[in-house]
Amino acid sequence: MAWYANWTRGVYYKDYELVPEGMMEHFTIAQRFKQAFPDLFPVYSTSNYSVQTTSKMRTIQSGLSFMAGLLQDTGPLESSESRLNITMTGYQPPGIEIAKNSEDRLLRFVDSCPKYEKYIETLAWKKESRLFEASEEYKSGIKTVAESFNFEVTIEDTKALYYLCAVELMSPTQSKHSQFCNVFDETAFGILDFDKSLEKYYKYSYPYKTTYQMSCLLLKDIISQLESNNTTPVLKFAHEETLLPLFSLMGMFDDGEILTHATPDYLNLKMKTGKIVPFAANVAFVKHSCSGEDSPRIQVLVNEREIDIPLCSSRPSTCTLQELKHIMTTRADGCNFGLICDVSEDREFSTLHLILAALLTVTIVQATYIFFHCIKRCPFRKPAIVLEQIDSFCRYLTAGTLSDLFWRSWRL
Numbered sequence: 001m002a003w004y005a006n007w008t009r010g011v012y013y014k015d016y017e018l019v020p021e022g023m024m025e026h027f028t029i030a031q032r033f034k035q036a037f038p039d040l041f042p043v044y045s046t047s048n049y050s051v052q053t054t055s056k057m058r059t060i061q062s063g064l065s066f067m068a069g070l071l072q073d074t075g076p077l078e079s080s081e082s083r084l085n086i087t088m089t090g091y092q093p094p095g096i097e098i099a100k101n102s103e104d105r106l107l108r109f110v111d112s113c114p115k116y117e118k119y120i121e122t123l124a125w126k127k128e129s130r131l132f133e134a135s136e137e138y139k140s141g142i143k144t145v146a147e148s149f150n151f152e153v154t155i156e157d158t159k160a161l162y163y164l165c166a167v168e169l170m171s172p173t174q175s176k177h178s179q180f181c182n183v184f185d186e187t188a189f190g191i192l193d194f195d196k197s198l199e200k201y202y203k204y205s206y207p208y209k210t211t212y213q214m215s216c217l218l219l220k221d222i223i224s225q226l227e228s229n230n231t232t233p234v235l236k237f238a239h240e241e242t243l244l245p246l247f248s249l250m251g252m253f254d255d256g257e258i259l260t261h262a263t264p265d266y267l268n269l270k271m272k273t274g275k276i277v278p279f280a281a282n283v284a285f286v287k288h289s290c291s292g293e294d295s296p297r298i299q300v301l302v303n304e305r306e307i308d309i310p311l312c313s314s315r316p317s318t319c320t321l322q323e324l325k326h327i328m329t330t331r332a333d334g335c336n337f338g339l340i341c342d343v344s345e346d347r348e349f350s351t352l353h354l355i356l357a358a359l360l361t362v363t364i365v366q367a368t369y370i371f372f373h374c375i376k377r378c379p380f381r382k383p384a385i386v387l388e389q390i391d392s393f394c395r396y397l398t399a400g401t402l403s404d405l406f407w408r409s410w411r412l
Helices: 020-036 057-070 114-120 126-133 136-141 155-169 186-204 209-213 216-227 240-249 321-331 337-341 343-347 351-377 383-398 402-411
Strands: 050-053 234-237 283-288 297-302 318-320
Touching: 020 057, 050 057, 057 234, 114 209, 114 337, 114 343, 126 186, 136 186, 155 186, 186 209, 186 240, 209 240, 209 337, 216 240, 216 283, 216 321, 216 337, 240 283, 240 321, 318 321
Parallel strands: 050 234
Antiparallel strands: 283 297, 297 318
16 A cells, blocks of 8 residues: 555546547547548538537537647637738637437437336346456456555455546546556456446447447438538547447447357457547548449448458448448348337237236136135135135146246336
8 A cells, every 4th residue: 555655636527528638639530530531621611511419528529629630720710919810720610510418319329219228228237247246257367456455455446446547547647657557467457348348248239239229320320421422521429339339230349149257268359348449439431432333332440440341241341332221221120210219119018928928817717717616616615725725726837937927027
């Protein structure tokens, strides 16, 4: 604990704010995109650019920081002694469209999908995460963290320190020498990263169809933009819970089977959320017209690197628009957002429910028959004894699980 005695509180920010390092990341990402694709970014006017963000403050600041990098030294705002001496070498304020959470099915669909909010968001990831935290591999891997202290450190303490490490990495004063990060070795970081990846994976990726199908309107909008002849850059700023479902809908970063707490070699997975959706994560869809081909091809860049789309059979490195459409319609069952997110769909009787209901009905009918048959044939027996025999019969017939299974299935 000697290091704690020398620890000083750094400069920190509210979790709804974009930190200065994040602003600079977006600023420089924009400049790299402009350098890589100079023809895609014309002189600014509101009709030349489409810029959309969610209603979250961090996202709005991300959009503004990106646009500042993209439009640096192209606007009228700069220090000037006279309004008559306006030049276009200063800051260019961009126009930004901001959507309300409750109405944002395009970028903030997690808040507009009742089925996701009710069944998946709060419960899906907890089981696998708890099983992983209960494993010997997890416990032995974080022992080095406890050795940095003179008292017992619980799993919850370790996860809190991991979070504090992330907070300090975002601090302009602590990012280069975070003492909280120094208590973790490479093994502990790998274990805690996978634990966090499991949470995000079950919340936003492959295990549940709803989690990736609800992003289909976004993919549909992207395809619509790519199909048009409009050359206006379309820029959207959202969240990791926007990108991970979209990547999963497109079949990207798929390890071939559903990941669990027992997944071996978890350090070498394709679905490493810390690398896929870090701070300032981004995806770009670039349309290329290729000679000798009727249909343009779409290149996908994730964090400025070209990524294959395995579901594009003709050429994984670039998809045709038809292939992207096929992915959207088949993977999202036609992309009916109302049906994908409708909670009432889960309340309807499935085939399993009907079978269980029929079995339960048969059980009740048989029990009722035995009751009246016994009353008629054995009038000298006390009702309590008869009821006890019927109860025993029902328990034998159903093994005490049929009605329980029925009601549990109904609740799901």
